[in-house]
Amino acid sequence: MSLLSNISRRSLMVWRRNKDVFFTTWKTNFLPPFFEPILYLVAMGLGFGILIGKVEYEGLFVEYAMFLAPGLVAISSMYSAFFECTYGSYVRMHYQKTFDAIIATPLSIEDVIAGEMLWGATKSFLNSTIVLGVVVIAGLAWFPGMLFVPFIGFLSGLMFASIAMIFTALVPNIDSFNYPFFLLITPMFLFSGTFFPLNVLPEWGQWMAEILPLTHSTRLIRDLSYNLFSWVDVISLLYIVLLTAITFVTAIALMRKRLIK
Amino acid sequence: MKVVVKAENLTKRYDSFTAVNSINFEINEGECFGFLGPNGAGKTTVMKMIYCASPITSGNLFVLGLDVEKKSREIKALIGVAPQENNLDPDFTVLKNLTVYARYFGIEKRVAEKRAMELLEFMQLEEKADVEIPELSGGMKRRLIIARALINDPKILILDEPTTGLDPQARHLIWDKIRELRKFGVTVILTTHYMDEAERLCDRLVIMDQGKIIVEGHPRDLIERHSSKSVLEIIDPSPGVESYLRDSGLIIEKGSDRIYVYADNPQQLLHELNEKFFLQHATIRASTLEDVFLKLTGRGLRD
Numbered sequence: 001m002s003l004l005s006n007i008s009r010r011s012l013m014v015w016r017r018n019k020d021v022f023f024t025t026w027k028t029n030f031l032p033p034f035f036e037p038i039l040y041l042v043a044m045g046l047g048f049g050i051l052i053g054k055v056e057y058e059g060l061f062v063e064y065a066m067f068l069a070p071g072l073v074a075i076s077s078m079y080s081a082f083f084e085c086t087y088g089s090y091v092r093m094h095y096q097k098t099f100d101a102i103i104a105t106p107l108s109i110e111d112v113i114a115g116e117m118l119w120g121a122t123k124s125f126l127n128s129t130i131v132l133g134v135v136v137i138a139g140l141a142w143f144p145g146m147l148f149v150p151f152i153g154f155l156s157g158l159m160f161a162s163i164a165m166i167f168t169a170l171v172p173n174i175d176s177f178n179y180p181f182f183l184l185i186t187p188m189f190l191f192s193g194t195f196f197p198l199n200v201l202p203e204w205g206q207w208m209a210e211i212l213p214l215t216h217s218t219r220l221i222r223d224l225s226y227n228l229f230s231w232v233d234v235i236s237l238l239y240i241v242l243l244t245a246i247t248f249v250t251a252i253a254l255m256r257k258r259l260i261k
Numbered sequence: 262m263k264v265v266v267k268a269e270n271l272t273k274r275y276d277s278f279t280a281v282n283s284i285n286f287e288i289n290e291g292e293c294f295g296f297l298g299p300n301g302a303g304k305t306t307v308m309k310m311i312y313c314a315s316p317i318t319s320g321n322l323f324v325l326g327l328d329v330e331k332k333s334r335e336i337k338a339l340i341g342v343a344p345q346e347n348n349l350d351p352d353f354t355v356l357k358n359l360t361v362y363a364r365y366f367g368i369e370k371r372v373a374e375k376r377a378m379e380l381l382e383f384m385q386l387e388e389k390a391d392v393e394i395p396e397l398s399g400g401m402k403r404r405l406i407i408a409r410a411l412i413n414d415p416k417i418l419i420l421d422e423p424t425t426g427l428d429p430q431a432r433h434l435i436w437d438k439i440r441e442l443r444k445f446g447v448t449v450i451l452t453t454h455y456m457d458e459a460e461r462l463c464d465r466l467v468i469m470d471q472g473k474i475i476v477e478g479h480p481r482d483l484i485e486r487h488s489s490k491s492v493l494e495i496i497d498p499s500p501g502v503e504s505y506l507r508d509s510g511l512i513i514e515k516g517s518d519r520i521y522v523y524a525d526n527p528q529q530l531l532h533e534l535n536e537k538f539f540l541q542h543a544t545i546r547a548s549t550l551e552d553v554f555l556k557l558t559g560r561g562l563r564d
Contacts, residue, residue, distance in 0.1 A: 013365050020361065021352040097348035104312055104342040105365035105413075106334045261275065261315060 003252050006110035014102065014115025015122070022123075033080075033127040037072045037134045041065055044195075057197050058228055069140035070222035071194030073149060074156065077128040077221075078214050081120040081157040082185060085164035086177045089116050093168070099259060113255045117161040117248065124157020125150055141225035148224050156217035159240050162247035163213070169254035188214040193222070216240050263290040265417055265448050266311060270320035273306050273472075280306045282472035283320065293439070293449040295459045295466030297550075299558055302469040304452040305345060308421050311450065312342045325416060338366060341415030343406045345422045345452075349394050355405060356381065356390040359412055366413040373412070380408040384438065400431030407438065418442060420451040424458060436461060456551040470558045480550050487556060488548040489523035493531060496542040502534065514556075523552070 022029055045065025055067040092098040099112050129150045135141045141149070167180045191201075192214035198206050209215050216236035223233050266288040273281040281303040288294045296304040309315035311324055313333035322329045324336045350358050356377055363373030381387045384404040389397065397405065403423065410418060420439070424432040439449055439462055453459055459466050460480045467477045476483060489512070495502060496519045503520060506513050511530075512523040524530050527545045534540055 010365070010367070016364065017350075017361055020357075024352075096351055097346055098350055100314070100344065100346070101348040101350065101362075102365060103314055104337065104344065105362065106338045106367070107365055108334065 003110060003249060003256070006108045007114045007252075008108070008111055010107045011111040011115035011118065013107065014112050015119045017098075017102075018116070018119040019122070030126075030130065033076060033130040034134065037069075037076070037131040040072055041069065041134070041138060041140075044068055055197060057222070057226075058230075060226060060228070062226075065138070066140045067197070068195065069135040069138070070149075070225045071192075071218055073128050073131045073135060073153065073225075074192070074214060074218040074221045075189060075194055076131045077124040077153045077156045077217060078160050078185065078188065080124040080127040081159075081161040082164045082181075084123050085117060085120040085161040086168055086180070087174065089120075089165060089168050090171070090174050090177070092116075093259070094174070103259075109256050109259055110252050113165060113252045114248075117158060117165055117251065120161030120164065121154050121158035124160065125154040128153030128157070135225070142227050145224035145227040145229075149221050152217065152220045152224065155240055155244065156213075156220075159213055159217075159244040159247065162244055162251045165251035166247060166254055169251060169258045188212050191215075193218045213240070213243060264288065265290045265325055266294075266450070267323045268307075268320065269322075271307070271310065271317060271322050272319045273303070273310060273315065274318045279472050281310070284469075284472075284474045286467060286474065286477065288448065288450060290448055291443070291446050292464040293443055293451065293462050295463035296450070296452040296469060297454070297456070297459055297466055297554060298452075298469035299454075301471075302558075303472040304469055305421055307469075308342075308344075308419055308450070308452060312340060312419055313337055338413065339415060340417040340419060341410035341413060342419045343403075343410040343421065343423060345425070347402050347406065349402060349405060349409070351394045354391050354393055355386060355397070358394065358405065359409055362409050363412045368413065376412060376414075377408075380411055383411075384408040385434065400427050400434075403427060403431065403435065404438075407435065411442075415447065417448045417450060420449065422452055422454070424453070424455065432458070456549060456554055460550045468554060468557055475557055476553075483553050484548050484550060487553040489525050490548060491524060491527045491545055492548055492552055493522040493524055493527040494544050494546070495520045495522065495534070495540060496544075498540070499538050502538055502540075505534075505537065521552075523548070 045068050049064030052064045054061040055064055057067060099109070102112050103109050132141065132146065132149050132153070136146060167177065171177060191209050192212050193209065194214070198209050198215070201209065216239045219236045220233055223229060264287045268284060268286050270283045270285065271281060272279070272283050296307060298304050306315060310317050310322055310329065313329050313336055317329060325339055327336050329336060350361065353361055359377035359380060360370070360373045363377065368376070378387070378390070381390055384407060386401060386404055386408065389401060394402070407420070407423065423439070424435050427435070436458070443449060451462065463480060465477070465479055467474045469475065476487065478486065498520050503513070503515070506520065506522060514521045522530065531543060531545065
């Protein structure tokens with residue numbers, strides 16, 4: 001397939017460009033992912049958690065803060081990549097004309113888009129690992145499963161980066177990103193087993209939640225954090241890999257269509 | 262002479278609109294070749310096809326002997342592009358713009374830094390190395406874009422409207438630099454609306470209109486071929502002048518407040534007119550490329 005064969009190692013040059021920009025302002029970039037989970041854990045975990053007591057999850061009874069913690073890691077992975085590959089990529093593409101400048105060099109448009117999505121996934125990896133660090137320090141994730149969480153943070157980031165890039169290829173202007181955020185990201189934020197276990201939903205609601213990508217990221221991260229593994233995790237992993245593959249290729253094809261005239 | 266760009270029946274179509282309509286041209290090694298034409302003539306589209314940013318619809322296009330449809334990466338590694346639009350990277354300083362761009366070409370860091378400093382000096386920007394892009398003036402941005410286009414030591418330099426919107430000082434500096442580059446053997450391809458720019462810089466040029474090349478040649482030859490030696494401009498002509506000139510079989514054109522007379526012997530004509538009419542104001546000047554351009558593409562607005 002020519003789309004994929006047009007991706008080369010040079011896409012890493014785009015990744016490095018974004019990394020260089022990110023690390024010139026690293027102090028401001030690293031503070032929010034560090035403080036945000038602390039706020040959530042204090043307000044919801046401690047404050048709100050007192051009203052709830054223990055939560056049952058897969059036969060395990062855990063404090064609400066402990067239930068919430070993996071959800072925060074998964075949410076961070078989703079938002080980081082989705083913001084980066086919607087607003088971030090759109091600004092570089094449309095306002096800064098960075099993509100135009102790069103495709104006049106030996107890089108192909110496929111290299112550029114692949115590099116952008118890899119960078120989005122990297123931001124998910126960085127931010128979700130910082131959140132994980134806070135969670136571990138608070139004693140809310142267990143060794144050794146939690147060591148694999150950053151990997152899921154990256155993979156889930158690549159999935160959300162690819163989905164985001166599809167919207168970036170399609171929106172007529174930057175304000176249109178309100179729609180995917182309102183119709184897709186916010187429902188996922190709330191209904192993916194992040195704030196409450198899915199089994200409290202009616203059966204149809206549970207099936208709906210299974211369609212949402214974040215449900216699978218959250219399940220994997222939570223099960224790793226609790227050292228619980230089952231065949232459901234294999235399905236969730238397959239779901240993420242498959243959806244990532246499909247959306248990654250689709251995003252590149254649509255971006256090519258938008259940019260190469 | 263070696264041909265470095267060769268187009269055969271080159272065509273670009275967008276849906277139903279034909280931007281470039283089956284054109285043929287050859288650009289020789291080491292020359293400065295110009296594409297002139299009104300807005301929408303297809304100049305920028307031709308540039309984009311040469312630097313492989315826009316696929317060709319039909320025909321053939323070879324750059325440095327390589328087919329644009331098959332060897333785009335190789336071609337892009339060998340040429341430098343200064344596009345019309347400012348697409349410098351606002352997230353980096355002046356120097357970092359060059360070194361990051363060098364990385365896209367796979368140029369090693371140490372080599373890139375040395376070359377970047379040399380190019381900043383060449384473009385008289387060395388004092389701006391650590392300045393952020395938004396702080397640069399329009400002329401500095403243009404110079405930096407040209408410096409950036411030279412980072413890979415290109416065989417062909419493509420300049421899409423290099424001096425549009427610049428003040429005279431900045432334009433003259435850029436012209437000097439283009440001439441200097443030509444001495445190093447770089448082939449320069451440029452588009453411009455400015456006839457004086459084309460006349461000063463180009464060894465050969467084509468004038469495009471509505472996607473077609475309507476004329477090709479050396480600027481001076483084109484003037485000789487398509488215009489008279491001189492032009493007599495009669496400002497605020499009295500009523501009888503126009504019909505008198507037409508009856509004399511002269512080639513004339515009407516502007517809003519003046520008549521242009523394309524005459525090889527304007528002194529005599531002016532004398533003649535002065536005897537018959539009261540002429541408020543009339544000037545004789547040498548024909549320029551602009552006369553050729555307007556004659557061939559018309560005076561109507563294009564956008």
